[in-house]
Amino acid sequence: MRGTLFGDQIEAFEDALQYLGEYDISAATIKFIDEKWRTGLDQFPYQMTFGSRTVIQPVDPELGPVLPNYQLIAAIPRAVDPDERYDVVGVVLYVEDEPRRVEGKDGGRDSLVREIIITDQSCDQPLSISLWNDLTEARYFDRLKNWADSFQVIGFRALKPYTRRGFSMNSSMSTRIIYEPKGERARVLQTG
CATH class of the missing domain: 2.40.50.140 (Nucleic acid-binding proteins)
Structure with missing residues (x-):
């Protein structure tokens, strides 16, 4: 086609x-x-x-x-190639209530961004994940309401590292949110 x-x-x-x-x-x-x-x-x-x-x-x-290859947050190098993609799984600590509007560079189109903060057993430092544009829509986040209150485990597929403001991850065109992640890393977080 x-x-x-x-x-x-x-x-x-x-x-x-x-x-x-x-x-x-x-x-x-x-x-x-x-x-x-x-x-x-x-x-x-x-x-x-x-x-x-x-x-x-x-x-x-x-x-x-191809199934996600979840990485421990602490195992992701802080000096990385911005084109690398990582799969992570973690306990939800915070979900931003509403998306924020970010003005485009040089008069470009505005974008929406929404933050999620997760952690796993590998480090004391939580990870901030910025989900952009369509991934900020209610159909994705209605399933995440109050998840931070109940410490739910969630997975992300194909996140890109972002190092301009510390270390965080951004969504890409291939990012998927996995609401009920499977595998050993997810099981350890769900039972721990």
Whole structure:
């Protein structure tokens, strides 16, 4: 199926898609292509449109979907490549009630951001996670209401490090929130 990337999407999805790769793609809209925009009359008449909520997961047909590889917070290097992605799981300590509006640089588009603070058994320093734009929507956060009061365990997939104001993590185009994480690291936090 044909897919088209525009503007900032080209760089944002550069590492997520590789030629001849197989992927599980969610939250990508399928749209009809008007005949005047088709490259050939025999072309399939639909295209996939990626947005800020689109999640792309590589799939190995023999191994199945790629599961999160949760890292201990203390194991994530503080001097990191900003293009690295990390999966973390932790106990929710704080969830910002409402998203904040952040003005775009040089008159660019405004963004919404919402903070979550988590911790795990590996360190005394909690980790601040900034979720941007579509991940600030109520449909994600309605499930998180009062989670900080009950110390729920939650996972995050594909967070990027952010070092401009201490050490924190930011969401990326591939970030997923995992409400009921599985695996040994999650089990230790749930029973501890």
